[in-house]
Amino acid sequence: MFFILSTGLLSILSVFLIITLRNSASFFYTPSTLNINDVKNKNITIGGLVTNMSINSHRKCQKNCHIITISDKKTKVDVIFDGIIPSLLKINQGVIFKCLVDTEGDIIANKIMIKHDETYLTREEYLKIKEENL
Numbered sequence: 001m002f003f004i005l006s007t008g009l010l011s012i013l014s015v016f017l018i019i020t021l022r023n024s025a026s027f028f029y030t031p032s033t034l035n036i037n038d039v040k041n042k043n044i045t046i047g048g049l050v051t052n053m054s055i056n057s058h059r060k061c062q063k064n065c066h067i068i069t070i071s072d073k074k075t076k077v078d079v080i081f082d083g084i085i086p087s088l089l090k091i092n093q094g095v096i097f098k099c100l101v102d103t104e105g106d107i108i109a110n111k112i113m114i115k116h117d118e119t120y121l122t123r124e125e126y127l128k129i130k131e132e133n134l
Contacts (some may be wrong), residue, residue, distance in 0.1 A: 028096075032075040036105040046079070046107065047096035048072045050089060060108060068109075070095060081109040088114045 028045045048070035061082040068079045068089075079097050089095060089112065098111035 030072040030075075031070060031077040032072050034075075034077060036101060036107075039101045040105060041103050042101055044099050044101055044107075045096060046070070046077070046099060047094070048077075050091055050093045050095055051076060053085070053089070053091070060102075060106060068095075068097075070097075077107060079107045079109050081112065086112060086114055 027039075028047065029039075030046070031048050034044075034046060049072070050068060051071045052067075052069040054067050060080055064083055064085075066081045066083075066085055068081060068085075069076050070079060071077075079099065081097070093114060096113040097107070097109040098113075099107050099109045101107050
């Protein structure tokens, strides 16, 4: 009897966990793999190369509205970002956005991640190089 009850409880918890993870998951897309109709009202991660940046007024922004166009050399998409653009973000720069695709199909970023260097160093390595160059 205990085995049957514990198996049933475990099954219910497993279903609940799967539903929760599926609703909170964020999938990575490139501009050419993104189908807006499939991801409306969902969180996504999208990446590509910056092809254009403009500061425009947009009904979905409050202050610093940036429209950033990214491409994977096949397709281009516009990403709306309401905030301060990092100084490292430039044309032809690789970028990844954490976004929400709203019900109208607009991609609204809330986080920007930029690849800033080909060489990543630990703090110790950085301090050693800095010390040797002084």
